[in-house]
Every structure is written in structure tokens, then in C-alpha cells.
Amino acid sequence: MFAYLSLSTDSKWPNLCPGLWLFYLRGKTLSVLSLKSRLKGPKAALFLVGCFKERPVMFSSAVLELPLTTSPPSAAVSLHAPTSEGLAVTSSVSLCFLCFCVSCRRRKAGILPSLEDLLFYTIAEGQEKIPAHKFTTALKATGLRTGDPRLKECMEMLKVTLKTTSDGALDRHLFKKCVQSNIVLLTQAFRKKFVIPDFQPFCAHVDDLYENAKSLSGGQVADYIPQLARFSPDLWGVALCTVDGQRHTAGDTKVPFCLQSCVKPLKYAIAVHDHGTEYVHRFIGKEPSGLRFNKLFLNEDGEETISAHTLSQGASNAEKFDYVMNFMNKLAGNEYVGFSNATFQSERESGDRNFAIGYYLKEKKCFPEGTDMTAILDFYFQLCSIEVTCESASVMAATLANGGFCPITGERVLSPEAVRNTLSLMHSCGMYDFSGQFAFHVGLPAKSGVAGGILLVVPNVMGVMCWSPPLDKLGNSVRGIQFCTDLVSLFNFHNYDNLRHFAKKLDPRREGGDQRVKSVINLLFAAYTGDVSALRRFALSSMDMEQRDYDSRTALHVAAAEGHAEVVRFLLEACKVNPVPKDRWGNTPMDEAVHFGHHDVVTILRDYHNKYSPQDSTPDKQDAEKNLDGML
Numbered sequence: 211m212f213a214y215l216s217l218s219t220d221s222k223w224p225n226l227c228p229g230l231w232l233f234y235l236r237g238k239t240l241s242v243l244s245l246k247s248r249l250k251g252p253k254a255a256l257f258l259v260g261c262f263k264e265r266p267v268m269f270s271s272a273v274l275e276l277p278l279t280t281s282p283p284s285a286a287v288s289l290h291a292p293t294s295e296g297l298a299v300t301s302s303v304s305l306c307f308l309c310f311c312v313s314c315r316r317r318k319a320g321i322l323p324s325l326e327d328l329l330f331y332t333i334a335e336g337q338e339k340i341p342a343h344k345f346t347t348a349l350k351a352t353g354l355r356t357g358d359p360r361l362k363e364c365m366e367m368l369k370v371t372l373k374t375t376s377d378g379a380l381d382r383h384l385f386k387k388c389v390q391s392n393i394v395l396l397t398q399a400f401r402k403k404f405v406i407p408d409f410q411p412f413c414a415h416v417d418d419l420y421e422n423a424k425s426l427s428g429g430q431v432a433d434y435i436p437q438l439a440r441f442s443p444d445l446w447g448v449a450l451c452t453v454d455g456q457r458h459t460a461g462d463t464k465v466p467f468c469l470q471s472c473v474k475p476l477k478y479a480i481a482v483h484d485h486g487t488e489y490v491h492r493f494i495g496k497e498p499s500g501l502r503f504n505k506l507f508l509n510e511d512g513e514e515t516i517s518a519h520t521l522s523q524g525a526s527n528a529e530k531f532d533y534v535m536n537f538m539n540k541l542a543g544n545e546y547v548g549f550s551n552a553t554f555q556s557e558r559e560s561g562d563r564n565f566a567i568g569y570y571l572k573e574k575k576c577f578p579e580g581t582d583m584t585a586i587l588d589f590y591f592q593l594c595s596i597e598v599t600c601e602s603a604s605v606m607a608a609t610l611a612n613g614g615f616c617p618i619t620g621e622r623v624l625s626p627e628a629v630r631n632t633l634s635l636m637h638s639c640g641m642y643d644f645s646g647q648f649a650f651h652v653g654l655p656a657k658s659g660v661a662g663g664i665l666l667v668v669p670n671v672m673g674v675m676c677w678s679p680p681l682d683k684l685g686n687s688v689r690g691i692q693f694c695t696d697l698v699s700l701f702n703f704h705n706y707d708n709l710r711h712f713a714k715k716l717d718p719r720r721e722g723g724d725q726r727v728k729s730v731i732n733l734l735f736a737a738y739t740g741d742v743s744a745l746r747r748f749a750l751s752s753m754d755m756e757q758r759d760y761d762s763r764t765a766l767h768v769a770a771a772e773g774h775a776e777v778v779r780f781l782l783e784a785c786k787v788n789p790v791p792k793d794r795w796g797n798t799p800m801d802e803a804v805h806f807g808h809h810d811v812v813t814i815l816r817d818y819h820n821k822y823s824p825q826d827s828t829p830d831k832q833d834a835e836k837n838l839d840g841m842l
Contacts, residue, residue: 324386325393325394325397326385326386326389326390326393327382327386328397329385329389329393329396329397329400330382330385330386332400333345333348333400338381338382339377339379339380339381340379340380340385341377341378341379341380342368342372342378342379342380343378345368345380345385348400349361349396349399351409351410352399352400352402352404352409352456353399353404353406353409353413353452353454353455353456353457353458354395354399354455354456354457355457358455358618359543359544359618359619360392360395360455360618360619360620361392361395361396363391363392364388364389364391364392364396367387367388367391368388371384371387371388398454402721404452404454404456405452405453405454405456405670405671405672405719406452406454406456406671406672406718406719407719407720407721408718408721409456409458411718412458412718413458415700415701415716415718416448416450416458416460416697417460419448419693419696419697419700420446420448420460420461420693422692422693422696423446423678423689423690423692423693423696424446424461424689426688426689426692428680428682428688429443429678429680429681429682429687429688429689430680430681431443431662431679431680431681432660432661432662432679432681432685434560434660435553435556435557435560436556437468437550437552437553437556438468438553438660438661438679441467441661441662441679442679443678443679443680445462445465445662445677445678445679446461446462446677446678446689447459447460447461447462447463447465447600447675447676447677447678448460448461448463448600448674448675448676448677448693449463449599449600449601449603449604449674449675450604450608450672450673450674450675451604451605451607451608451617451618451672451673452608452617452671452672453608453611453612453617453670453671453672454617455608455617455618456672457601457604459600459601461600462600462677463599463600463601463677464599464600464601465599465600465677466546466548466550466597466598466599467597467598467599467661467662467663467677467679468550468553468594468595468596468597468659468661469593469594469596469597469598469603469659469661469663470594470659470660470661470663471594471657471658471659471660472603472657472658472659472661472663472664472665473593473594473596473659474657475610475632475635475636475640475657475665476538476541476606476632477534477593478490478494478631478632478635479610479624479628479629479631479632480534480537480624480628482625482627482628482631482632483624483625483627483628486627487627487631493576493577493578496635496638497638527585527588527589527592530589531589531592531593534593534596535547535549535596537623538596538606540616540619540621540623541605541606541609541616541623541624542598542602542603542605542606542609542616543602543605543609543616543617543618543619544619545599545601545602545605546597546598546599546601546602547596547597547598547602548596548597548598549592549595549596549597550595550596550597551595553594553595554591554592554594554595557591557594557595558587558588558591561587561591564587564590564591565584565587568583568584568586568587569583571583598675600675600676600677601675603663603665603675603677604673604674604675605617605618605673606665606673606675607665607666607667607672607673607674607675608672608673609623609624609673610624610629610632610633610655610667610673611667611668611669611670611671611672611673612670613626613629613670614626614628614629632655633655633667633669634655636655636656636657636665636667637649637654637655637656637705640655640656640657640658641656641657641658641664641684641686642658642684642685642686643684644682644684644686644691648691648694651695651698652694652695652697652698652704653698653703653704653705653706653707654666654667654668654669654694654698654703654704654705655667655669656694658685658686658687658690660681660685661677661679662677662678662679662680662681662687662690663675663676663677663687663690664676664677664686664687664690664691664694666694668703669705671703671719674694674697676689676690676693676694677690678690699715700715700716701715701716701717701718702715702716702717726757729753729754729757730757730758730759732744732748733745733748733753733755733757733765734759734763734764734765734768736748736765736777737765737766737768737769737772737774737777737781738768738769738772740769740772740774740776740777741777742776742777742780745765745777745780745781745785746780749784749785755781755785755787756787756788756791758791758793761793761794761795762791762792762793762794763793763794764787764788764791764793764799765777765781765787766778766781766782766787766788766789766791766799767791767793767797767798767799767802769781769799769811770799770800770802770803770808770811770815771799771802771803771805771806771808772806772808773803773806773808773810773811774811775808775810775811775814778799778811778814778815779814782814782815782818783818789815789818789819790819799811799815800812800815800816800819803815
């Protein structure tokens, strides 16, 4: 598949080196000299790598049409040599091109392989077959689950296909058959195009935070009803779901528990979704009261009521409950949503305080005319008794984080208005009397409940459910509060964390190495263009001015090769970079300057090198700042 073509610009035709021919994959011969761009035949991509003054130069690729022949060509055809910036092909230049034909076989779908093929080669890592378990393991590493509703067709086809194989492995054809129905999602996952691209390292950090909170032993399990008091204080679970459907769990995440007050933002969101903000807020205020959650108190406008009464007005409690349960199932992506009748009965039997508040609201005419207050309270107790697990509740939170779209089904469940208003109220008054402290330290919308749950939303990133029954004196989960605080301390999830300039926090939304790559590119490009102002900014922002690219070339190499004396002087005198770094080929900046005839740069490098010693590469801070100030 390889051939060398020698090109001399004083000759119009390229000549084929004796004995070197391009061979078709199946044994037929290709005419490598027939390089006219409009000849009929199978297409091939031609990549040209030139050599200019013994230094490699990459030229742009070209797509040419090569005719199949059974014998070597009888005549050569013209080849137009490409040019690159700063390099003109003249009579004094000799170029040697390496030609590589990527595809010699005609493809109906075009030159490039299909997405399914690319995905197969990515996972196979050079093997002809992929074991099914290797595919599912790689899939889980991206954060997706095999039970994800969006991958239903793929997983069903995989099960059927595996029944036809004896070794449990998939060749390219079978793999393509399995993944083609969900190829867009799978490609997005394996290309790390999800909101958290490096999901496994992120999960490792979450597990560390989980273990840290697990060691806490304070708090008291709620005991105002027997059903809550029965939970073990050792139970502790955390589940998260990103807006792309990436899932992770730690601890007791499959144990059902009642939402209790965590249901309040959800039923509020349903009410706003159905009736709009204006109608709902005729009866419900927006300001946090600053009082205990069960305090008998009305604000000056008399705005205080139970949002449950705005749901499906005119319907019976049974119809309302069915409606809300269907809505909850959609929010949870059809994962577990249940109901604890025992908890409901206990809530109703011990709800004297709630009945007192209800009668007070009724006396102040806070309910719409014709409202049955006792029926509304019954409905409220029912909603508080809805059961979830950490896993299903994390999907509910992720639906709020995703603007009302359930991340694992893709269905729009809530309107943008409902989501925005819900998150605003969760942020200001979702954590009982701890709401102000939580907003200050964590800075994220959240809602807690006396069952020990904390529903946490990181807008546009993910939803989290933390659950541990022991509560602090304000009614919030002790371990849940600790986990949320640690999460925001480690990652820049706080609403007011600056996403561009953060010092010690991690940003899981950025792909690993992404910042370093951009940093190297910006640094070397500034040196290439002679932009001393940009280099000053980089130095003042504590950027490593000795960063290297994939060929181990530094900014000093590039500046010396381009002859930018001011850049060289700045890097040496202000930044104190090493003046003699070697690249992949053993060349130093001095070699570059000599090679390209930049005598002023050679003089600067030589003068600095004479007084340079390794100890000078780490001057004390005062000297470095003095030098920088002098160059600015």
C-alpha cells in the first residue's frame, strides 16, 4: 500500500522509484502514477508528508481517483505539489512525498467508514471480535446503563444475537447489527460528548465523598410516626443522574423511602405546569418566611396555602392521586415510584398540627371558594407518602436539571417556566430554617424531607438524591448536608463559582487534558506570531512557560525558529525558562536560530547561555517578579 514518489521542481513529471508499487488489498495492482484528479475509478485519500530542509512539513490531504489496472502504467501524469505557508516550491527545493492510500475499494456510502465501523474499531482495539461483556463494560464506563430505555433496541438485539454465537463474541457484522438502532447515542458516549466526559474519575471522587459522610454518627431518626422511626440510622445512599442519563450509585440506593417534604417542589412544578405561574401564586407566596415549617403564620398579603389544592381541581382525590402518580413516573423515567399506605394512615392520625394550620387558612379564606379543606389535607398526606428510591429520585432531580426533559426517556415532562420557578423556590426556601445557610455554602437548589432525603439539583449538569434517616435539629439529613457541602467544595458546582477562573476546584464538565492542550496551543501560537502581549498575560496568570508539545518543542523553540527576538528575550529574562531544552530530534532553540539564519536571536541565546546555570531556572519569587515587572 506504500510507494515513494520523488519530485524535483525542475522536472514536470514525478518518477516512480524502481520496484515500488501500490498494491490493492485483494492483490490487484493500482496505478499510483495516474494522479489526475478527474479519472474514473475507486476513490482513495492521499496524504502527503513533505521534507523541507530536513524538517518534516505536513501538507493538506487530497482526495484523488485512482483507476485499477493489471500492469504498471506506461506513462506518468502530472502531479501538482502543494504549498504551505512560508514554503514555496522553487527550483532549489527538493521534496519527497510519502503516499498512503486509505481506501482502494469502492464504497457505496462514501469514502469514510460508517459510525458503526468506527465504534467497533474503537472498542475492539485491533481484535477481530468483541466479547459481549467487553462491550457492556465499556458502555458502563461511560455512565450509561444496559437498562437505559434509550438503548432498549440495542440490548434486545444483543440478547438475540448472542444466542446465535458459540463464544459470546461479536464480529464487525454482528456488532453493527446490534448497535445501528442506537448508534447516535452510543457514538456520543464513546466520543466523550456527555456533560461529564470522564465519568469514572468523577465517580471515584463521589465515592470518596460518600465514604467521608458515612463516618458521621450524629443526628436523630424522625419518630413522630412509627414508619419513620423503624429505619436504621446506618442507612446511607447517594444516587446521581446527569442530564445525558449517566448514572452512578453508592450505598443503600434501592431501599424505598417516602418523599415527605421532598414532594413539595414536585407538586408545585406540576401545578405551575398545568395552571401557570400567575394562577398558582394567587394563593402561594414566593418569600421564605424565616419561621419553622409548621408555624401558624400568614404574611401580610395572606398568601399561605397548600399547593396540592391547585392540582386537578374539581376531580376526586383518587383521580388527583392517579394523575400525580403518572406524572411522578414520567419524572422518574418509569423507575420505581410507589406508595406507603401505612405511612399515609399514620400521617393522617398524627396530623393535628396540619389540621390546625388548615382550619386557620380556611378561616382566613386562603383556599379557593368551594375547596374541601379536609380532602385537600388527605391528598397532601397521600403525596407525602409516595415512595421512591435514591435511584428513581435522582432521575426526578435530573429532569429538573435538564429543563423538564427526562434524561433517560427524552420525554418533555415539565414546562421551562415550571422548572425555572421550582428551582428558584428550592434555592431560597427548600431546606427549612437552614435554607439561607445552604444557599450560602452550597449554592444549589435542594429540598429536604423528614424521611432523610435531600433532592439536589445541579442545573444543566445532574440531579442527586441523598438519603440517610438521622436528622439534625432543623430536620435535615446530617450525612446529606455533609455530602452536599463536600460536593461543592470539591467541584465548581456552586451557582456563583466562576467557570473560567477557579483555582482549586475541579470541573468535571471539562475533558481530562483539555485545558492543558489548549494551554500549549495558545502558548506556542503566541510565540509563533511574536505576540509578546499574550505571553505577558500567560506569565502573569502563572502559566507554565516551558510547556512542550507532542514533539517536545517549547515556546522558545518556536520563537527562535521564527526569529522573534523580543519573544526570546522575554522568555529568557522575564520567565527564566530553560535556554537549552531539546526537542524530539535533539534540537535546541540555538540550533533553530542557527538553522534559519536568525543571527540576532543566536546572539541573545548565546549571551544568556553563558551566564545560565541550572540553579537559575528556579529563581526566588522576588527576582522573578522584578524581571516580569521590568518587561511589562
